[in-house]
Amino acid sequence: MSLTPDLLLQGYAMGIFPMAEHREDPEIFWVDPKRRGVIPLKGFHISRSLRRRLLRGTFTATINRDFEGVLDGCADRAETWINAEIRDLYVTLHHQGHAHSLEIWEGDDLVGGVYGVALGAAFFGESMFSRRTDASKAALAYLVHLLRRDGFTLFDTQFLTEHLASLGAIEISRADYHAELARALGRFARFGNGPIPSAQDVVQFSTHRS
Template identity: 45%
Template sequence: MSFLSADDLIYGYMNGIFPMADADGTLYWYSPDPRAIIPIYTYKSPKSLRPILNKSVFEIRINADFNGVMRGCAAPRQGDDNTWISDEIIKAYTDLHHLGFAHSVETYIDNRLVGGLYGVAIGAVFFGESMFHTVSNASKVAFHYLIEILKQQKFDLLDTQFINDNVRRFGAVEIPKSDYIQQLKRAISKKARFTEASIEHLFMHQ
């Protein structure tokens, strides 16, 4: 493969694989077994997050700065200069965003992007990719609204790829790859729409 394209990403996700870049930029495709997912309809936001949601500490936007979210996710983390989000990956996912398949949920304070997450929506599956924050709780609030959108739009599956402490706190569980593929095939054939139009409704009923 000479370069990563939006079509490559769509084909990969539909077949249960996804790319990550090595430190030198080399791309590899992964299909973990077991696979980590977050059950959408049993998720409950932590009690500690409720005051932050009720006070509307953050402004929430959808797809307003997709590239900015990817750049935030690609930035070095504390104590770790490595990133799997290369410039090639950023370009491919930004192209996918322009095609309407990749989306971001963003948190702002005083019109400044302070956190968010991005992923890919195909059928009734949302493939979560990465999140970042520069202000405490910014990514947690973004995740809360991601879940609310997925519930409202009747998504069936939230893929989070690998299990780790970060996704475990959001309720991630591991399932066998064979089970994941079965769920993927069912959910990907359904129709669901990831849309920013639902945000005002969510604010009215949070």
Template identity: 50%
Template structure:
């Protein structure tokens, strides 16, 4: 299937998303899962050690400083992820959405090196988390909670994680059926918060305060 940036947004509006079989695939499949993973912004949990890492500001966190590098690193193979669903076509489409202000990245830097981050697409008050990567321990997790703090502060309603994983479950992610998901999506589409750029990174203690995070062992 061949489509453009508008078609991609239309998929998200229907609760669907594209995935390729691998990095070099020439086509994508349209995924419409019966069960969907979401991370409720009012029900987040964080391990105590990770909360300390966030509070200590080990990483400098930026938004949209280098979207292209972030999605490229998300698409690279890693020891725990030998294959990727992000082919070059998806990468190009998401970059078009970024240029239109409909896709964003949250990036973690250590000594000016990009060592972790994530990117996703926004539609109304929904943020569709697409992928994340980490080259230093906890970097992608820190990016995730900085993202959550921004979404809460700006008034977003839905953080879609596509699928449910044990990794996300530890932070409070839940799985809901398609009907419940589409109801939440319709609510999110009816509002229009501004993601914002915020050139000054949030302090880690501010992130935890905004989220009012419940620490877990």
């Protein structure tokens, strides 16, 4: 049975997510990690260098302005799990209002971004990309601010990487994740429920670290 947008949302609600082995592989499989990466929404860290870059004003942020551009930016690498079917599924979820993107621009150039799926008060981060230094970090900084403001309680990053750990991400057990997920799904939040915050607001409400 082929994967449908409804089945994909059911999977997220169960705590699993889809992947393909590589871009050309037509097979999709479900993943349920024993250890789950999450970013505590009150524990995001902005380094001094990222703080300076944000306040410099060279980046601007938007939401849902170029979802497919962000999706394609995330897939534009030597190895990617985003095959054609997965791309089509997330584009459909975006049109249905379930999948969202946050874009980082430098002038008219899309230089970074992140996309994911929102259910209840849970946001499932799928992937991010960067074409300029700190662009993906900037995207996460804006995203965390929006999630906190809009009432989300869970930011799922799927796995913990060194890059994410430097920003405050942690690992939790599968059991703890499912408990947090159940609580988040029982609450309501609306992604992008307000204007994009200023760089000053993003910096002010994040934890500074060197």
